[in-house]
Amino acid sequence: MYVAVKGGERAIANAHALLAKQGRGDTDAAAITADQVFGQMGVLVSRVMTEGSLYDPVLAARALLQAQGDVLEAVTLMRSYRTTLPRFGYTEPVDTADLPPQRRISATFKDLPGGQQLGATFDYTHRLFFDAGTDGPDPRTASSDESTAMPRVADLLGASALIEPDARPGQDAAEPGDLTREPAEFPMDRAQRLQALARGDEGFLLGLAYSSQRGFGSTHPFAGEIRVGEVEVELDAPELGFTVPLGRIEVTECQMVNQFTGSSTAPAQFTRGYGLAFGRSERKAMSMSVVDRALRSAEFDERVVSPVQDEEFVVGHSDNVQATGFIEHLKLPHYVDFQAELVLVRRLNREFAERRQAVDRDDPDGEVPA
Template sequence: MSYVAAKGGAQAIQAAHQLVAERNAPNPDDLQAQIAQHLHLSIDRIMAEASLYDRDIAAKALLQAQGDSIEAVFIVRAYRATLSRFLDSAPLNLGHANMQRHISAAFKDIPGGQQLGATYDYSHRLLGYFQNLQGPDESAAHAAIPSADTKAPNTHKKSGVMDILETEGLIEKSSTEPADAENRDITQIPPGFPASRAQRLQTLARADEGFVLGMAYSTQRGYGQNHPFIAELSHGSVNVEICPPELGFSLCIGTIEMTECQMINQFQGDSPETATFTRGYGLVFGHNERKAIAMALLDRALRAQELGEKVEAPAQDEEFVLSHCDNVEATGFVEHLKLPHHVDFQSEISTLRALRAQSLSTTARHDDTL
């Protein structure tokens, strides 16, 4: 089902609001479980920036950090460092993901229809708004508005907007950059410069959302030449598979929630015949749309040199962005200023006093000479 302003949109929006209200229903379990349920967007952000998909661990860390999300990320990363790595997973098959939300801002009619999912994008920003929503009969609501139904997500292979544009030759082909088995995991081997696009995307996926958002915003205001359209914004669950060497075939070991953003950007080319739109891409853990969109904007900005554009804005400077986007590193360097620096300061104040004394002595000798 497609949503439009004139017809059908009100019902779909109402169903989307209802799904948010249902998710916020009271939970009789313990505090940690309530945090995981009611603060699930915060939990998703912590999992993304800590590079560890575990809601219980993220909720426990947020509780321990007294609500400080960056401190919670630090705690989860420290815990993650104690875990053993025994096998790599196969690449995620996002074409077969179970979509709970799948929209396009560039096209009204997309394969499978616009699925609003559970979202407050179309609601009033009023305090207590969702508390006032009544719970209608769920089966009737979901039957009437299939596009907002998270109970029966779209399980068909996704035929995306980008695939259609690529078939028509209107957008650059998707990246064929080979995976570097020796240097593809930035948590094991830090990326150097220049970094591959895969390394850039990994770094942005776990970067601080606020930093990525600020950089992405700057590109829209002229510091990076981004004039984008969201081709597809999707949220859903996808299978994680491993292929044990002794078996020789893949096994599904579970599912994780992901948010993916496919961005269409301004075209480039040497002639009208070869001109195509360019891509930006974002993929993060959980329901994390703001981060995925900002990541796609920043990914496109960081491709400036690859696409023959001048690197003039901060968001286009790979070394600047990738070296400063990690919130744990930034927090450590900034907050270490709270720790004792008595010896350092005494050294500097002694130097300043000596300079002052030397200056006064020089001035006195000069006056005596006169």
């Protein structure tokens, strides 16, 4: 098995050279640069940053170029690079309550304080190609005054005690674990689950969220609020005695509102699902928030009847880097394993034929025993 791999070094080198040649494409055309990918494919860059657990738009653009547009390969590159970086500590919790949105919409209230802010979105575009060389709709038509106060929809509901509290007593007592440094253990607390969902594959979470809405789960929510904007990241520096601002990053936040009819210990109210992702990642944040609420079934004494409500199933299969490695390892040599199974199948077939002959002698119409 390993002899074949060692003997294939020249073939592997040639494969790398061919990959680079095909990835370059027509040499008469200008090569795509990382700046172009970063500037013109922001949604794709956001996904690679989110699932790669590293906020660096230029590096994500480079990863996409090196991976020739393969998102999962680019995510793997980001995570691999991330492991080489020094760790200085943990930043303070990001405050999104006063996030000045570039985009802010709600499906629960039409005339909410601060108004709807469409921002840049595909939601209202025709699914048609623009003519080559055009830039599409004028972005100025979707802008509004960012200085207007925009309280959260969940806070408006909370003022009337119509939605569960943002945090339960004792919920923030312990420091959340870090899934990038500690292996996942089940059951997980919500903070760890949200970490796993943030790193999870967008398509997988989208499918799970869709399954819940179709009845394979208990979550069919309203989009309470979706915001896209920049927040400041701060690091507590013990030697200085105060927090130090590190810069601003763009994030997408989603809060889903789901009906809860009440129980013997809790009144009827709305409950929350939460999603947060780097950059412009609305679909990811929305899917994440639906799945987050579905995974809170135990908190509300709801029956677990569907995969989206099973924490170990969701978290254990949402990581696209692990999934890719497990699937793609099937391309590696398995000669010894296959030969063993081939010998087994041949032996079983031979034994079946012998039993068949024995049955035919005694009872031509009989069935062959297993």
